[in-house]
Amino acid sequence: MKKLLYGMLTLVILVGSAYAVAAGPGPGGPGGPGPEGLLSRVLALKLTDAQKHEVAVILKRNRPAFETGMAAMREAFDAMRQVMRSDPGNETAVRQASRAIGVAAEDMAVLRGKVEAAVMGRLTPEQRKIWDAAEKPPVPRDLKERFHAGRELVNDWIDTHAGTDS
Numbered sequence: 355m356k357k358l359l360y361g362m363l364t365l366v367i368l369v370g371s372a373y374a375v376a377a378g379p380g381p382g383g384p385g386g387p388g389p390e391g392l393l394s395r396v397l398a399l400k401l402t403d404a405q406k407h408e409v410a411v412i413l414k415r416n417r418p419a420f421e422t423g424m425a426a427m428r429e430a431f432d433a434m435r436q437v438m439r440s441d442p443g444n445e446t447a448v449r450q451a452s453r454a455i456g457v458a459a460e461d462m463a464v465l466r467g468k469v470e471a472a473v474m475g476r477l478t479p480e481q482r483k484i485w486d487a488a489e490k491p492p493v494p495r496d497l498k499e500r501f502h503a504g505r506e507l508v509n510d511w512i513d514t515h516a517g518t519d520s
Contacts, residue, residue, distance in 0.1 A: 395488045396473070399481045412472045416465065423462045430454040 396409055434451040441447055474482060 395485060398488060399477065399484055401481070405476050408476045409473055412469060412476075416469050419465055420462075423458065423465055426458040427455075427462060430458040 399405075401409060430451070434448075434455060437444065437447045437451045474485065477485060
């Protein structure tokens with residue numbers, strides 16, 4: 355019974371982590387960390403031909419780093435899935451896998467910051483306002499509510515089947 359409870363709690367944590375990742379700009383999404391994610395924002399800026407060239411060169415120079423970073427993210431998430439499938443009760447392995455995800459995400463955030471700073475240096479004040487306005491797409495309300503409903507279902511299931519045991 356305890357293994358099932360630990361498994362369910364781990365599932366809740368993973369679902370919460372997945373929601374947190376999905377709620378923010380993601381890889382390849384609007385404003386995401388990769389060059390593809392930046393494209394929609396760049397297109398909205400109405401860049402001059404010279405600016406287009408400069409921004410394209412910045413993105414081209416950083417493309418290999420983004421590809422490497424995304425591969426590291428995929429590997430870290432795959433490793434976490436493997437740990438959760440094979441030995442979810444192994445706290446040390448779960449913590450190590452979680453740290454690897456954090457390191458990969460941190461590296462991507464630093465890379466994105468550097469690229470954005472380089473791009474911002476090529477923009478006019480008006481274009482910077484457009485860039486800033488597009489930075490944080492709001493999370494659709496129904497997505498938040500669905501996550502909350504899912505969490506409530508898990509909590510109800512736990513309370514129903516656990517009884518007074520803790």
